[in-house]
Amino acid sequence: MSNIYEIAKKTKLSPSTVARALSGRGYCSQRAREIVLKAAEEMNYVPSQAAKTLRSNITNKILLCIPDIYNPFYFRMIKGVGDICEKFQYRTILVHTNHSFEKEIQTVESMREKFADGLIMVSFNFNEPLIERIKRCAVPVVLTNYYEDYSEKSNFDCVYVDHTKATYLATNHLIQNGHRQIVFVGGSREEQTGGERLQGYIKALGASGLPFQEEYFLPADFRRELARDKFREFLDSGRPVSAVVAANDLMGEGVIDVCHERGLRVPDDLSIVTLDNTDYCTCIYPNLTSVDMKQEDIGAMAAELLFERIRNHRGFRKSVVLEPALVPRGSVMAHKADL
DSSP: OOOHHHHHHHHTOOHHHHHHHHHOOSOOOHHHHHHHHHHHHHTTOOOOHHHHHHHHSOOOEEEEEESOTTOTHHHHHHHHHHHHHHHTTOEEEEEEOTTOHHHHHHHHHHGGGTOSSEEEEOOSOOOHHHHHHHHTOSSOEEESSOOOOOOTTOSEEEEEEOHHHHHHHHHHHHHHTTOOSEEEEEOOTTSHHHHHHHHHHHHHHHHTTOOOOGGGEEEOTTOHHHHHHHHHHHHHTTOOOSEEEESSHHHHHHHHHHHHHHTOOTTTTOEEEEEEOOGGGGTSSSOOEEEEOOHHHHHHHHHHHHHHHHHHOOOSOOEEEEOOEEEOOSSOOOOOTTO
């Protein structure tokens, strides 16, 4: 791979003339431009991205930070972001934080070096220390959860789905089908997403006059293996259960694994509703009733908001909320014993 000095030596033109011919900026005769471009092609010249970035302060890259690369929830979100970035001729750089607060902080701090033109930040927990770093970020940021901020000049936007409403829909669907002894398998109540999804379950119970029982809440960190262990322990306790709300599809799969182990039939013996509505829901028999969390729409809207900042220099804050939608399938059966 050649550089402008090697092309200058071959063409016997000055490096500055070669640079003008290659960039298309500044005066350069048509004859000199033709000679330079022909030599560049013969010498396999490729312009340095680093040099272009230094000149323009534009990297043509967007960073997408996600907490769990193995969770299918993010696949459609990545597609939504990628489709919009492609439209604007930008690259999407994926960063996997493995649900680590320290790695999230490192990712935000890395933007001081103008590694990309914008950041889409996905986190289970937009807490105050993380938000303070984001506010000092050198580039525009979009969060995929809601965070209340009264600063009109805030450098971050929010696009999100209503997590509380999502679990309310899931739980209420089971209640409407006669279920009263409903287990909730969720994330940590101390984290934003886990707490919001738990609240939807509690609200749905309360709206129907049902008490929240701590023993029926199984925190499983949104992971299949942990959900499997927690639900196995719950069944061993001997407490009655007719239905489960799993706060994501992976944990729903963990519950189904235990059902297979114990000879429980879905939905005959146990009804299940999950959140996320990933492709996994239709790969399991019976297909899982789930709540669509609009992941692709979130990704696309997050990227659109980012480009409003990058290209149009929008200076005021926007928050966009998307509505979850219940998708009924075959994993729920009416339960008359508790009516």
